[in-house]
Amino acid sequence: MLEVRDLGKNFDGFWALSKVDLTVEKGARHAVIGPNGAGKSTLFNAITGYLKPTTGSVTLDGRDITGAAPDRLVRGGMGRSFQRVNVFPELTAFENVQSALLAHHRRLWDFFTPGDSLYRDEAQALLAQVGLAEDAPRVAGTLAYGKQKQLELALSLASEPKVLLLDEPTAGMSPQETMDILALIKRLQEERGLTLLFTEHDMEFVFAIATRMTVLVQGTPIAHGTPEEVRNSEEVQRVYLGGEHAA
Ligand code: ADP
Numbered sequence: 001m002l003e004v005r006d007l008g009k010n011f012d013g014f015w016a017l018s019k020v021d022l023t024v025e026k027g028a029r030h031a032v033i034g035p036n037g038a039g040k041s042t043l044f045n046a047i048t049g050y051l052k053p054t055t056g057s058v059t060l061d062g063r064d065i066t067g068a069a070p071d072r073l074v075r076g077g078m079g080r081s082f083q084r085v086n087v088f089p090e091l092t093a094f095e096n097v098q099s100a101l102l103a104h105h106r107r108l109w110d111f112f113t114p115g116d117s118l119y120r121d122e123a124q125a126l127l128a129q130v131g132l133a134e135d136a137p138r139v140a141g142t143l144a145y146g147k148q149k150q151l152e153l154a155l156s157l158a159s160e161p162k163v164l165l166l167d168e169p170t171a172g173m174s175p176q177e178t179m180d181i182l183a184l185i186k187r188l189q190e191e192r193g194l195t196l197l198f199t200e201h202d203m204e205f206v207f208a209i210a211t212r213m214t215v216l217v218q219g220t221p222i223a224h225g226t227p228e229e230v231r232n233s234e235e236v237q238r239v240y241l242g243g244e245h246a247a
């Protein structure tokens with residue numbers, strides 16, 4: 001579903017990514033793990049069009065998307081969320097999802113259609129899917145942090161992605177919120193047959209959810225494999241999973 005070949009990103013002489021090869025199979029829940037500063041967010045930004053790669057190529061479902069702009073990628077089936085929460089805080093949860101649906105379907109608001117009737121059922125259905133049915137009328141900025149992340153998932157799903165990239169979906173969450181979002185992500189991935197590529201620092205979360213893993217260290221993958229293979233890799237133990245990071 002997603003092929004990354006020899007990807008590199010240079011910031012003013014510093015290679016944040018170099019020689020990154022990554023194959024994400026259709027239907028996988030593929031985790032990218034690695035220490036802080038390893039280049040995980042940079043990799044996601046280079047894949048999703050927010051950064052132009054310095055070298056290499058990215059292919060989505062057989063189409064070359066290297067350096068393509070984010071809005072074109074979304075139309076091609078790419079969805080993503082960010083490490084920081086990314087909703088419209090002044091709008092209600094319902095209006096957030098409705099706006100995302102409108103943007104996806106490229107319908108312009110006009111003077112003849114009452115705005116609040118557009119995609120009403122679809123918006124409610126998406127909110128229900130992420131567990132926010134009751135929160136539809138609440139202003140997004142007043143929702144608990146975990147709920148804002150659930151809302152962000154609904155926004156990503158509005159564009160009906162084939163591939164969903166989640167950058168640290170549990171960042172800043174309480175243990176309970178982490179468990180809830182974990183169950184939600186797994187359920188949505190299975191129900192929709194999504195291909196999921198995600199980063200995460202919580203190793204318990206990673207090993208509970210990932211079907212494949214890539215370990216990134218100083219901008220370059222040092223291992224790919226199943227969670228078992230990665231857990232048992234001596235190289236990974238030595239460089240990353242040992243000591244305080246032990247899973
Ligand atoms: P991770 O997400 O794995 O913690 P990042 O991708 O955020 O790592 O960062 C990788 C490295 O690239 C870090 O050393 C970071 O300081 C550097 N970096 C990230 N973005 C930029 C940027 N826009 N300009 C310069 N350096 C950057």
Ligand code: MG
Pocket residue numbers: 040041042083167
């Ligand atoms: Mg990051």
